[in-house]
Amino acid sequence: MANKLAIVTGGNKGIGFAIVKALCQHFEGDVYLTARDVQRGEKAVKELNALGLKPKFYQLDITDDGSISNFKTYLEKNHSGINVLVNNAAIAFKMAATEPFSVQAEETLRVNYFSLQKVCDALFPLLLPGARVVNVSSSAGHLSNIPGIELRQTLSSPELTVDKLDSLMQQFIESAKQGNHEDFGWPSRAYAVSKVGVSALTIIQQRQFNSDSDIIVNSVHPGYVDTDMTSHKGPLTIDEGAVAPVYLALLPEGEKNIRGKYIWCDKTVRDWYKN
Numbered sequence: 001m002a003n004k005l006a007i008v009t010g011g012n013k014g015i016g017f018a019i020v021k022a023l024c025q026h027f028e029g030d031v032y033l034t035a036r037d038v039q040r041g042e043k044a045v046k047e048l049n050a051l052g053l054k055p056k057f058y059q060l061d062i063t064d065d066g067s068i069s070n071f072k073t074y075l076e077k078n079h080s081g082i083n084v085l086v087n088n089a090a091i092a093f094k095m096a097a098t099e100p101f102s103v104q105a106e107e108t109l110r111v112n113y114f115s116l117q118k119v120c121d122a123l124f125p126l127l128l129p130g131a132r133v134v135n136v137s138s139s140a141g142h143l144s145n146i147p148g149i150e151l152r153q154t155l156s157s158p159e160l161t162v163d164k165l166d167s168l169m170q171q172f173i174e175s176a177k178q179g180n181h182e183d184f185g186w187p188s189r190a191y192a193v194s195k196v197g198v199s200a201l202t203i204i205q206q207r208q209f210n211s212d213s214d215i216i217v218n219s220v221h222p223g224y225v226d227t228d229m230t231s232h233k234g235p236l237t238i239d240e241g242a243v244a245p246v247y248l249a250l251l252p253e254g255e256k257n258i259r260g261k262y263i264w265c266d267k268t269v270r271d272w273y274k275n
C-alpha cells in the first residue's frame with residue numbers, strides 16, 4: 001500500500017518547521033517540508049535529519065503558479081494522494097516597515113490569502129478521503145478584527161461564496177490604494193484582513209466538502225510564538241506553536257464537530273463570529 005502523505009508549506013523555519021518536525025514524529029507516512037528557497041529548505045531538512053527524522057523536500061513558492069503546478073505534477077506522478085495539507089506559509093510586514101499601507105495591503109493579501117487559495121485550488125483535487133487541511137490563521141484572523149458591522153455580517157453570512165470573499169479581499173486592496181478602506185469597515189491592518197480572509201475561506205471550504213466527503217478543514221491560531229515573524233517577541237517556542245496545527249492535522253477518523261472551525265492554540269474551538 002502507498003505511503004500516506006503530509007505536506008507543510010513554509011516549512012524551512014518557524015512554526016512550519018516545528019509542524020514538519022512533529023509530523024515526522026507522529027504521522028505515519030511521508031512528510032514533505034516545502035520551502036520557496038531550495039537552500040533554506042535543504043538546510044532545514046538536514047537539521048531534522050540530525051534529530052533522526054526524515055522529511056522529504058520539495059520546492060514550493062506559494063506565490064508562483066509554475067512552482068505550484070510543478071509540485072502538483074510531481075505529487076501526481078509519485079504519490080497516490082494527500083492525507084494532510086498544512087497551509088502555513090505567510091508574511092507579515094513589521095510595524096516599522098516603510099512601504100506605504102497600500103503596498104502592504106496588496107502584498108499581504110497576495111501571499112497570505114490569494115496564494116494560499118491557489119495552493120488549495122491546485123492540491124484539493126489530490127486530497128484523499130479523510131484528509132485533513134489546516135489553514136494557519138492567527139488571533140488577528142478572528143472576525144472581531146473587522147470594525148464594520150455590515151462588513152462583518154457579510155463575512156459571516158452562511159451564503160458567503162469564495163467569489164464574494166475574493167471580491168471583498170480585492171475591495172480592501174483597492175480601497176487601501178484610495179486611502180478610504182476604513183470607510184468600508186476595514187481595519188488599517190493588512191495582516192488581520194488577510195487572516196480573517198483565511199478563516200472565512202476555511203468555513204466555505206468545509207461547507208463545500210461537507211456535501212460529499214469526510215475531508216476536514218480548520219483554521220488555527222498557533223499562539224504568539226518566538227519566530228522571525230514576531231521578531232522573537234512571542235513567548236511560545238516553535239514546538240509549542242505547532243501543537244494546535246498538528247492536533248488538527250491528525251484529527252481522528254469520524255470527527256464530527258471540529259470541522260470548518262477556528263481553533264485556538266490550546267486546541268479549544270473558539271467562536272469565530274462572537275467576541
Ligand SMILES: NC(=O)c1ccc[n+]([C@@H]2O[C@H](COP(=O)([O-])OP(=O)(O)OC[C@H]3O[C@@H](n4cnc5c(N)ncnc54)[C@H](OP(=O)(O)O)[C@@H]3O)[C@@H](O)[C@H]2O)c1
Pocket residue numbers: 009010011012013014015016035036037040060061062063087088089090091111136137138139221222223224225226227228229230234
Ligand atoms: N509567530 C506567531 O506568533 C504567529 C501568530 C499567529 C499566526 N502565525 C502564523 O503562523 C504561520 C507561521 O508563522 P511564523 O511565525 O513561523 O513565520 P516565519 O518564521 O516568518 O516563517 C514563515 C514561513 O513562511 C515562508 N514563506 C513566506 N512566503 C512564502 C512563499 N511565497 N512561499 C513559500 N513559503 C513562504 C517563509 O519562507 P522564507 O524563510 O523563505 O521567508 C517561512 O518558511 C504564518 O501563517 C503566520 O501568519 C504566527
